[in-house]
Amino acid sequence: MSTTAAIELVEVRKSFGATPIIRGVSLVLEAGTRQALIGPNGAGKSTLFNLITGKYPVTTGRIRVKGEDVTDLTPYEINRRGLARSFQVTNIFTRMSVFENLRCAALWGAGYRYSFWHRVSTARAVNERAETVLEQLNLTERRDVPQAGSDPAVGRLALRGRSARAADLAPDPKRRWLAQVAAPLEQTP
Numbered sequence: 001m002s003t004t005a006a007i008e009l010v011e012v013r014k015s016f017g018a019t020p021i022i023r024g025v026s027l028v029l030e031a032g033t034r035q036a037l038i039g040p041n042g043a044g045k046s047t048l049f050n051l052i053t054g055k056y057p058v059t060t061g062r063i064r065v066k067g068e069d070v071t072d073l074t075p076y077e078i079n080r081r082g083l084a085r086s087f088q089v090t091n092i093f094t095r096m097s098v099f100e101n102l103r104c105a106a107l108w109g110a111g112y113r114y115s116f117w118h119r120v121s122t123a124r125a126v127n128e129r130a131e132t133v134l135e136q137l138n139l140t141e142r143r144d145v146p147q148a149g150s151d152p153a154v155g156r157l158a159l160r161g162r163s164a165r166a167a168d169l170a171p172d173p174k175r176r177w178l179a180q181v182a183a184p185l186e187q188t189p
Contacts, residue, residue, distance in 0.1 A: 005028045005064065005067065008027070008063070009028075009061065009064075010062040010064075011024050012062070012063060013025075054070065054077070066081065099134060103126060112126075
């Protein structure tokens with residue numbers, strides 16, 4: 001096992017029923033490097049990401065993040081160990097501001113889910129979390145810009161662009177903002 005590996009997979013396999021999808025993947029991703037996973041549709045790329053981040057359970061094999069075995073952990077437990085992920089589809093509310101969109105993610109992470117009877121303005125920790133993320137992304141001046149406003153780049157910039165593409169392995173907390181803003185408020189290190 002590599003002591004500097006950000007992510008290490010050892011003979012990871014995944015089957016859905018009798019159908020093998022991932023057939024013994026072993027790889028080491030060193031901290032600070034960039035890698036690409038390419039292949040045709042149906043090759044198992046998304047399944048592999050879902051295994052690494054805990055969305056799907058591994059059939060056999062081991063997955064380590066920074067040397068720690070995370071094979072049987074839940075996605076939020078893996079996230080708390082420093083591994084975040086982003087998704088290809090980013091859903092935003094086009095009639096809401098950048099801040100309001102970030103606050104929605106923070107509300108979800110705080111456990112509000114679909115609690116329509118709570119006053120958002122009184123959720124102090126949630127509002128502070130959204131403000132912190134705005135600062136980390138250097139978007140404070142665009143705080144109140146609507147997503148469907150005159151600047152179409154705002155939505156991509158705030159909720160996808162420079163942060164989400166690098167979120168999966170980035171050691172810098174500014175790059176893990178999406179997972180951080182949606183993570184439970186009572187996080188432990």
